[in-house]
Amino acid sequence: MSFFGKLSWNAIPFDQPIPLTAAATVIALFTAVLVWIAVKGYAPYFWKEWITSVDHKRIGVMYCVLGLLMLLRGFIDAIMMRTQQALAFHAQGYLPPEHYDQIFSAHGTIMILFGAMPLVVGLMNFVVPLQLGVRDVAFPTLNSVSLWLTATGALLVNLSLVLGEFARTGWLPYPPLSELRYSPGVGVDYYLWAVQIAGVGTLLTGINFITTILKTRAPGMTYLRMPMFCWTSLATCLLIIAAFPVLTATLAMLTLDRYLGFHFFTNTAGGNAMMFTNLIWAWGHPEVYILVLPAFGIYSEVISTFSSKPLFGYRSMVIATMFICIVSFCVWLHHFFTMGAGGDVNAVFGIASSIIAVGTGVKMYNWLFTMYGGRLRFTTPMLWSMGFMITFITGGMTGVMLAVPPADFLLHNSMFLVAHFHHVIVGGVVFGVLAAIAYWFPKAFGFRLHEGWGKAAFWFAFVGFYVTFVPFYVLGFLGMTRRMQHYNVAEWYPWIMASAFGILILIGGIVCQVIQLVVSIRRREELRDVTGDPWDGRSLEWATASPPPVFNFAVLPHVGGVEAYWNVKQRAREDLRLGQEPHYEPVEMPRNSPTGFICAFFATVIGFSLIWHIWWLAILGFVGAYATFVGFAWRDVPEYVIPAEDVARIDRANRAVRQEALAGAPPS
Amino acid sequence: MVSCRRIAVLVPYALACAPKSSLADSILSPAGPVSAGDRIILLDALVIMLAIVIPTMLTTLAFAWWFRASNGRATYRPNWTYSGRLELLVWSIPTLVIFFLGGVIWIGSHQLDPFNPLRSAAKPLEIDVVALDWKWLFIYPQQGVASINRLVVPVGVPLHFRITSASVFNDFFVPRLGSQVYAMNGMTTQLNLMADRPGRFLGLSAQFSGDGFSDMVFDAVARPHAQFSQWVAEARARGPMLDRAGYRALLRQSRNVAPYTYRGVMPGLFDAVAARAVPQSDGPKKRGAIPSGGT
Numbered sequence: 001m002s003f004f005g006k007l008s009w010n011a012i013p014f015d016q017p018i019p020l021t022a023a024a025t026v027i028a029l030f031t032a033v034l035v036w037i038a039v040k041g042y043a044p045y046f047w048k049e050w051i052t053s054v055d056h057k058r059i060g061v062m063y064c065v066l067g068l069l070m071l072l073r074g075f076i077d078a079i080m081m082r083t084q085q086a087l088a089f090h091a092q093g094y095l096p097p098e099h100y101d102q103i104f105s106a107h108g109t110i111m112i113l114f115g116a117m118p119l120v121v122g123l124m125n126f127v128v129p130l131q132l133g134v135r136d137v138a139f140p141t142l143n144s145v146s147l148w149l150t151a152t153g154a155l156l157v158n159l160s161l162v163l164g165e166f167a168r169t170g171w172l173p174y175p176p177l178s179e180l181r182y183s184p185g186v187g188v189d190y191y192l193w194a195v196q197i198a199g200v201g202t203l204l205t206g207i208n209f210i211t212t213i214l215k216t217r218a219p220g221m222t223y224l225r226m227p228m229f230c231w232t233s234l235a236t237c238l239l240i241i242a243a244f245p246v247l248t249a250t251l252a253m254l255t256l257d258r259y260l261g262f263h264f265f266t267n268t269a270g271g272n273a274m275m276f277t278n279l280i281w282a283w284g285h286p287e288v289y290i291l292v293l294p295a296f297g298i299y300s301e302v303i304s305t306f307s308s309k310p311l312f313g314y315r316s317m318v319i320a321t322m323f324i325c326i327v328s329f330c331v332w333l334h335h336f337f338t339m340g341a342g343g344d345v346n347a348v349f350g351i352a353s354s355i356i357a358v359g360t361g362v363k364m365y366n367w368l369f370t371m372y373g374g375r376l377r378f379t380t381p382m383l384w385s386m387g388f389m390i391t392f393i394t395g396g397m398t399g400v401m402l403a404v405p406p407a408d409f410l411l412h413n414s415m416f417l418v419a420h421f422h423h424v425i426v427g428g429v430v431f432g433v434l435a436a437i438a439y440w441f442p443k444a445f446g447f448r449l450h451e452g453w454g455k456a457a458f459w460f461a462f463v464g465f466y467v468t469f470v471p472f473y474v475l476g477f478l479g480m481t482r483r484m485q486h487y488n489v490a491e492w493y494p495w496i497m498a499s500a501f502g503i504l505i506l507i508g509g510i511v512c513q514v515i516q517l518v519v520s521i522r523r524r525e526e527l528r529d530v531t532g533d534p535w536d537g538r539s540l541e542w543a544t545a546s547p548p549p550v551f552n553f554a555v556l557p558h559v560g561g562v563e564a565y566w567n568v569k570q571r572a573r574e575d576l577r578l579g580q581e582p583h584y585e586p587v588e589m590p591r592n593s594p595t596g597f598i599c600a601f602f603a604t605v606i607g608f609s610l611i612w613h614i615w616w617l618a619i620l621g622f623v624g625a626y627a628t629f630v631g632f633a634w635r636d637v638p639e640y641v642i643p644a645e646d647v648a649r650i651d652r653a654n655r656a657v658r659q660e661a662l663a664g665a666p667p668s
Numbered sequence: 669m670v671s672c673r674r675i676a677v678l679v680p681y682a683l684a685c686a687p688k689s690s691l692a693d694s695i696l697s698p699a700g701p702v703s704a705g706d707r708i709i710l711l712d713a714l715v716i717m718l719a720i721v722i723p724t725m726l727t728t729l730a731f732a733w734w735f736r737a738s739n740g741r742a743t744y745r746p747n748w749t750y751s752g753r754l755e756l757l758v759w760s761i762p763t764l765v766i767f768f769l770g771g772v773i774w775i776g777s778h779q780l781d782p783f784n785p786l787r788s789a790a791k792p793l794e795i796d797v798v799a800l801d802w803k804w805l806f807i808y809p810q811q812g813v814a815s816i817n818r819l820v821v822p823v824g825v826p827l828h829f830r831i832t833s834a835s836v837f838n839d840f841f842v843p844r845l846g847s848q849v850y851a852m853n854g855m856t857t858q859l860n861l862m863a864d865r866p867g868r869f870l871g872l873s874a875q876f877s878g879d880g881f882s883d884m885v886f887d888a889v890a891r892p893h894a895q896f897s898q899w900v901a902e903a904r905a906r907g908p909m910l911d912r913a914g915y916r917a918l919l920r921q922s923r924n925v926a927p928y929t930y931r932g933v934m935p936g937l938f939d940a941v942a943a944r945a946v947p948q949s950d951g952p953k954k955r956g957a958i959p960s961g962g963t
Contacts, residue, residue, distance in 0.1 A: 097879040177836040181951040340857040343778035350773040361762030373745030375737040406780040407710035409847035410695040413874040479693045479843030481874040485882040
């Protein structure tokens with residue numbers, strides 16, 4: 001074994017122009033950004049205000065930036081998959097299987113674990129403490145560690161672009177294919193360490209937010225006064241702490257197989273690969289609810305706000321959320337009815353799976369009745385929510401079809417399945433995230449996003465989505481299975497081409513979304529959110545300025561009902577003036593800390609050296625990470641104090657504009 | 669670009685093919701009792717759900733339209749947040765639908781369990797299926813022959829498949845005959861199918877199995893009984909013997925293998941594969957080498 005383990009010049013794909021060009025472009029862009037930061041002298045700003053920040057709002061924004069970048073990366077993979085299949089009828093296309101297999105594996109891994117997860121966690125980070133009326137999460141530095149460990153995972157996955165290869169096994173590396181015998185390269189190892197490290201970050205997030213929601217709510221904020229998004233976040237975090245250890249253990253077993261010659265899932269010495277399939281889905285199915293539950297919370301907030309009505313059937317919604325949370329652990333076997341477990345087992349899991357639809361059905365009707373009797377404003381977030389309702393109903397229906405074992409015997413692993421999960425994940429999670437970004441963007445940055453470009457993005461994405469994915473249902477009925485690098489069946493070809501056309505429309509949506517951001521930044525003065533309450537909101541995040549001061553609330557609000565801010569606002573509207581000025585006191589806030597960033601740096605070193613079998617470097621990485629941890633534990637002064645005068649000055653400014661707005665507005 | 673010209677040529681070609689054969693390999697045009705049974709359950713489930721999905725969608729659109737802020741005729745009910753009757757309705761509609769569907773699931777799951785023998789007067793034909801990298805081996809133990817990448821079956825005779833893998837997971841699937849079942853190393857699954865009309869059907873692996881996965885496509889040919897016997901006789905007359913050495917050769921990875929038959933098979937081969945008593949598939953040639961190439 002050489003000094004650098006398995007790493008050598010052969011790891012760089014000099015003979016393959018596509019990954020090489022892609023990697024060169026990314027590296028060039030990355031370097032350009034770094035140079036720009038250095039030349040402009042922004043480095044200290046980024047270090048002090050962002051990288052070492054433990055402010056939940058900043059961490060939330062960074063999570064979302066990471067998620068959006070990874071969403072773009074995963075989308076480029078999607079474009080390559082669609083074009084490959086479009087060119088691969090009676091032909092090999094432009095991507096050989098060795099490359100195509102990496103692309104669909106990376107697409108799934110990145111979209112779920114490094115796109116959707118950071119976005120959902122980022123939104124939770126930004127919104128939950130504000131909605132609970134508190135100043136930060138329970139463990140702010142741990143929160144920063146979570147963020148940077150997630151970023152480490154994303155970095156490792158993208159490193160495989162230029163060094164070595166990514167997994168060629170699908171986004172869930174089923175053994176025996178993922179065992180050393182059939183996948184001797186470093187691809188599966190990249191997957192294992194990237195997901196393992198990011199998974200630790202996610203688990204810490206779960207612990208952090210459960211503690212935050214259970215222990216640190218504003219005075220008067222009882223459980224049944226929490227906004228819906230906090231409830232769904234709580235359910236998601238419960239799922240995280242129950243499911244992610246299963247993932248960690250499962251991947252650890254596969255790692256032991258690959259690194260130390262164990263036989264958990266091998267074809268030899270009594271290994272059983274189906275055990276992996278069971279365990280990975282015992283995490284994998286809750287995982288999709290981890291993603292979609294916060295999105296349900298987002299829709300609840302958005303639909304209620306833009307219907308100018310409280311959420312209909314709040315308690316029902318809470319029950320439905322917790323119902324989904326629990327039942328989602330009892331359905332994993334529906335991912336492999338075709339294993340041949342027998343009529344009883346399949347029927348039980350089939351019925352359990354369709355029972356989840358009761359919970360989502362209740363939610364759907366409650367959103368419907370929230371709209372009933374409302375005054376609907378069709379802003380961009382509302383359009384995404386309406387798009388969701390239509391798309392998710394279809395996706396839910398096809399999901400229940402797949403939960404019927406005899407139907408699944410025809411549709412399992414087909415393009416129909418691919419259509420189904422894109423309906424629920426794009427239509428559910430991605431639409432939700434985009435609604436949330438449009439909805440909370442003014443809160444985060446102090447100005448709204450441009451409505452026209454946002455609506456254009458919605459319509460392109462909505463139409464493009466259907467043109468891309470409805471043909472998949474047809475392809476499933478025509479017997480086409482997923483992950484085919486080439487095919488010779490003539491009936492499939494027109495539908496593949498239709499889908500390729502759809503992705504062109506989707507590209508239009510993404511372009512609009514990017515233009516929207518640029519236009520909004522350039523015209524931020526006219527889009528300025530002066531009062532901090534641009535949508536006539538109902539929960540506590542709208543009670544503070546946009547962007548909120550670092551301490552969120554000058555004085556912790558006293559909550560008297562389900563719609564904490566709405567009640568206060570109504571009283572102010574009736575009196576035509578705000579409530580009495582509170583008594584300001586000094587505020588203690590957590591100090592920034594580089595711990596998260598340094599830990600993640602060493603985690604990257606550990607992951608990278610384990611992937612390439614550079615054992616000495618791995619040991620160094622472990623020592624560094626441990627030293628960082630000890631160093632942090634020895635810290636004496638964890639907090640700093642903001643004097644009462646500063647708090648008063650900041651809060652009075654916001655009260656002044658709100659008072660002005662109140663005087664100018666007609667009484668409602 | 670070459671690819672553009674390809675598209676220009678292929679699109680009209682594909683469109684020309686589409687009308688006459690658009691249902692050629694569709695799971696909705698069954699060629700046997702199992703796929704017919706699966707299809708009925710699938711369509712039942714679809715219809716049951718459409719009965720609630722379509723009204724819900726229409727109501728969503730109707731509410732969205734009527735309660736738009738600019739519609740002065742719509743009544744604004746800013747405080748309407750609870751209705752016991754509606755709550756009851758909201759919970760009971762999905763519950764009743766799932767209750768009904770649960771019955772369909774329970775019955776369908778038992779009646780159409782792939783392991784269930786089919787009811788028929790004829791004695792079932794035994795076929796042992798071994799998934800290899802990347803081809804299918806079909807052994808006919810009663811006839812003593814074997815076939816690579818082509819499944820030939822008689823019409824109207826129940827088929828009893830035993831399925832395993834000498835390598836990674838695969839999934840044995842002939843869409844027009846019905847249910848698919850995994851091929852798993854060290855395990856034997858069973859599948860009972862029947863073709864009730866002659867024809868040439870698409871067969872494939874529905875579980876990704878590595879770089880040669882796209883070539884694990886095979887022809888499933890259903891023939892009248894006389895022609896099937898004739899095929900068996902021809903197979904017996906020529907082709908190599910599937911002995912230990914022949915099986916060893918099959919363990920090497922290969923793609924796009926043209927169909928051929930074996931005139932004889934060493935006894936107990938399938939059981940030995942399922943019991944892991946013979947060697948496993950080799951995996952990639954250069955073991956331990958680092959294949960370069962990014963994502």
